[in-house]
Amino acid sequence: MQTEFRLPALGADMEAGTLVEWHVAPGDRCKRGDVVAVVETDKGAIDVEVFVDGIVRELLVPPGTRVPVGTVLALLDTEAAAPAPEKVPTPSRTPAEEGAAEAIQPRVKISPAARKRALEMHVDVASLRGTGPEGAITLQDVERVGPSPQPSPAVAAEGAAGMRAAIAAAMSRSKREIPHYYLATTVDVTPAVEWLAAHNAAVPVTERLLLPVLLVKAVALACREQAGFSGFYREAKYERTPVVHVGVAVALRGGGLVAPALADTATRSLPELMDGFRDLVTRARAGRLRASELAAPTIILTSLGEASVETVLPIIQPPQVAIVGAGEAAVRPWIVDGNVVPRHLLTLSLGADHRVTDGRLGAHFLARIAALLADPAAL
Amino acid sequence: MTTPLRITYREAVKQGIREALLADPRVFLMGEDVGKYGGCFAVSKGLLDEFGAERIRDTPLSESAFVGAGIGAALGGLRPIIEVMTVNFSLLALDQIVNTAATLCHMSGGQFPVPVVIRMATGAGRQLAAQHSHSFEAWYAHVPGLRVVEPATIDDARGIMRAALASPDPVIVFEPISLYNMEGELTDAAAQVRLEGARVHRIGSSVTLVTYGASLWRCVAAAEVLAQDRIEAEIVDLRSLRPLDDATVLSSVRKTRRVVIVDEGWRTCSLAAEIGQRIVEQAFYDLDAPIARVCTEEVPIPYPKHLEDAALPGPERIVATVRRLLGHAD
Numbered sequence: 001m002q003t004e005f006r007l008p009a010l011g012a013d014m015e016a017g018t019l020v021e022w023h024v025a026p027g028d029r030c031k032r033g034d035v036v037a038v039v040e041t042d043k044g045a046i047d048v049e050v051f052v053d054g055i056v057r058e059l060l061v062p063p064g065t066r067v068p069v070g071t072v073l074a075l076l077d078t079e080a081a082a083p084a085p086e087k088v089p090t091p092s093r094t095p096a097e098e099g100a101a102e103a104i105q106p107r108v109k110i111s112p113a114a115r116k117r118a119l120e121m122h123v124d125v126a127s128l129r130g131t132g133p134e135g136a137i138t139l140q141d142v143e144r145v146g147p148s149p150q151p152s153p154a155v156a157a158e159g160a161a162g163m164r165a166a167i168a169a170a171m172s173r174s175k176r177e178i179p180h181y182y183l184a185t186t187v188d189v190t191p192a193v194e195w196l197a198a199h200n201a202a203v204p205v206t207e208r209l210l211l212p213v214l215l216v217k218a219v220a221l222a223c224r225e226q227a228g229f230s231g232f233y234r235e236a237k238y239e240r241t242p243v244v245h246v247g248v249a250v251a252l253r254g255g256g257l258v259a260p261a262l263a264d265t266a267t268r269s270l271p272e273l274m275d276g277f278r279d280l281v282t283r284a285r286a287g288r289l290r291a292s293e294l295a296a297p298t299i300i301l302t303s304l305g306e307a308s309v310e311t312v313l314p315i316i317q318p319p320q321v322a323i324v325g326a327g328e329a330a331v332r333p334w335i336v337d338g339n340v341v342p343r344h345l346l347t348l349s350l351g352a353d354h355r356v357t358d359g360r361l362g363a364h365f366l367a368r369i370a371a372l373l374a375d376p377a378a379l
Numbered sequence: 380m381t382t383p384l385r386i387t388y389r390e391a392v393k394q395g396i397r398e399a400l401l402a403d404p405r406v407f408l409m410g411e412d413v414g415k416y417g418g419c420f421a422v423s424k425g426l427l428d429e430f431g432a433e434r435i436r437d438t439p440l441s442e443s444a445f446v447g448a449g450i451g452a453a454l455g456g457l458r459p460i461i462e463v464m465t466v467n468f469s470l471l472a473l474d475q476i477v478n479t480a481a482t483l484c485h486m487s488g489g490q491f492p493v494p495v496v497i498r499m500a501t502g503a504g505r506q507l508a509a510q511h512s513h514s515f516e517a518w519y520a521h522v523p524g525l526r527v528v529e530p531a532t533i534d535d536a537r538g539i540m541r542a543a544l545a546s547p548d549p550v551i552v553f554e555p556i557s558l559y560n561m562e563g564e565l566t567d568a569a570a571q572v573r574l575e576g577a578r579v580h581r582i583g584s585s586v587t588l589v590t591y592g593a594s595l596w597r598c599v600a601a602a603e604v605l606a607q608d609r610i611e612a613e614i615v616d617l618r619s620l621r622p623l624d625d626a627t628v629l630s631s632v633r634k635t636r637r638v639v640i641v642d643e644g645w646r647t648c649s650l651a652a653e654i655g656q657r658i659v660e661q662a663f664y665d666l667d668a669p670i671a672r673v674c675t676e677e678v679p680i681p682y683p684k685h686l687e688d689a690a691l692p693g694p695e696r697i698v699a700t701v702r703r704l705l706g707h708a709d
Contacts, residue, residue: 111636111666111667111668112663112664112665112666112667113636113664113665113666113667114667115664116664130706131706132667132668132705132706133668133669133703133704133705133706136668136706138667138668138706139636139667140667
């Protein structure tokens, strides 16, 4: 069978894109989830994945061409391909928007209840493995990955009320199921603040960095070094994820909050993370987050510095196992070498799952983040 | 609160009839062998001696004639209870029931209600072979103007007659042949039995078994097996087959999100089909698995015991179906 590979909408507001590069040539075999092309959009170059298994027959659009969304970019032969596509649970990828994806991907076997809940919870069903009859995705399969497990009819409510209900369900579950322990420590972030000031003075306004980005990177690096804080707790078992995606809690203007992920945080440079952070905040507030970004975080950073809060005692987002909180980086008296001096102090806190780690490990984890912040140039 | 009493289903039906005969002089029982012989399933044994031949009336072997006479008696102001031996024989009276009893109230603009109660035995399980073992509940449940009930418990069997006689509409009462000898406790609940409304017989969370009649006990047996694997089945006993109580079924389905309908009727054009469709129409987005049915095999009910058992929707088939729905097929 011949399948058309069309330019998907890589963001709700995208109307057209420029094909930058092909990663495949005619005759190549590609699997569902393979990146086959790079497309330049308003938000930068985006890897475009293919949603079927097949063999590339013909590339119809040469690199450098600007085409509208929906244009057929290539023709694929899907006959020879395996009927059951490999599920690719890689939230670090940038999957095309669901609407465009569904037009070409084979129908996912999913129960009506599960599909409805996946929509409510912004879970990308293509990333799930079904355990129901004939391998269908069931409600439980969706809830296992998502933030809100309780079949609460309120979650179906639209808009702010729906978000409130989703937060209520997730936080209630968290407090019901997760035995939290909390640790907090005061960190002298003066080196980081001074390094930021120096860096920002030397670059254009658009390239300036903010303290939360340093925090995000430090959390990610600490997670990569130490197991027990990034990952998921499912079916009475902690699963460490190979890649760390730090979610950043973003408060929305209409109330409520979301925590989209900065994909593969540990390997990205500070400027990249800053761009990503800005993009996430903008899109979160515009309601344009991608489903995969919301389902992806393996740990969350919640920073209430702007709210002049000293200490945050954060609640874990299930099925994650830890959350890091940051208060305001304020100038306060501090003792250095026996003298009381003004320093930028920040209270770093940790809410962690006692089923997975103990306080001692948690203390070590916090200390690692503090140490990483002490050397901002190395981040 | 009276002390619970252990009686048979047969005795419960009989007590219900006896209470009605005592309570209302307009009530009488009529049918083949209900008097001298005591009923072909011995339900009316002793009633002839107690109430006399005016009120316990043996009839000729003509279902059309005595069901028709019962309809006439109801129109004339009496409260007849008509016994038809089995649902198979009731087909001979189908014209009287469907064309007359079910229609007259409607066609007379409400002037002539037909308060007749027609009892009949239904179902298989007693090796009575193909002509005495079928389940045609769906045929009657299809007809507007009729009310159709099937008591499956001792309490329902005991209490249904009062509710049926109180109805101005013709009521068809199905009594599963295989339950007449079943023993159980009679409780105060028998006094509260209503004509309409399903009942949750067993509370569970993993799957809803929707059933009625003798299959209720097949579901109970299946639920006990499933419970050993911590699969908790909720059982809904429909009790009333027309009207169907959608609300009770749907509220259970919305909780468990999986349904197996267990119906002793044949699958094609069955009550199970109707119930399944209603669930799809009203609770599609609550379902977490396809709706499954366990029905009688589409053969005339066989005479040999092992074949009869194999044809019926037994507990093993129910258990296997539930496991498949839950994604752990054996």
